[in-house]
Amino acid sequence: MSEWGWVAFGFSVAYGSVALYVGWTAARVRRANRLLKDLTS
């Protein structure tokens, strides 16, 4: 793989992982909010 190929792969891993973690955290907050609403309604 060329130098640019490795750089593209590394940056994809970095930014992709960050996007996944941010999305997963937001999804957990939404799910917990829904559960709390069900329990208290």
Added chain:
Amino acid sequence: MMSSLVISLLLPPEQIQGHLSKMLFVHVPSIYLAYVAFGVTLVGSAAYLATKNLKWDRLAGASGEVGVFFTGLAILLGMTWAKPTWGVWWTWDARLVLTAVMFFVYLSYVALRRAIPDRVMRARRAGVFGVLAIVQIPLVHFSVIWWRTLHQPPSLTRPGPIQMDGPYVAALLVAVMAFTLLYVVLINRRIELSKIEAAIEDAFLTTDTAVAGAAVSAPRFDRLEDDDV
């Protein structure tokens, strides 16, 4: 984050590593944020043990999880950088091994928090763990100075003049700032999640729910006596 990405990619290639050196702008901020996150875990843990206020425990727990994510990311990015420069994905180098140990130690911290249902006991035990585990950070950081390693020594924090060109230093600082802002956003969301989880625990405790024994009826001895007769 996008500014950091654009600045990093527009920089000219480095003399020895060429464009591969651009991995610096994601690898270094990741491990720096892991240090910051575990430092905040230490502060939160110590503050909880001193004050017994659960808000500090929530901060420590949230930061511990975010720190594990960034440590894992730093290891992955380091491996991606190592393959084209060293020729291997992994080697049993002191820096690499100690970073992996730090990852597993803090992963255990997260697991410990999930294993204890009682929030006060969880906060106390995780607090002690969070204080003791900080010893990992100087071990990881100074491993490249204390031992002969394949991993290069620190670029900015080593004694003496900085051996990096101005544009590279500026781009690295932009990347570090971008990742720090990301950490602030993540930690806020994670603390919000901890508060909701605490409210759910409270809601469960105050709701009447059937217990296992409720499904079992007591034996009717009077009927048994009638049948026997």
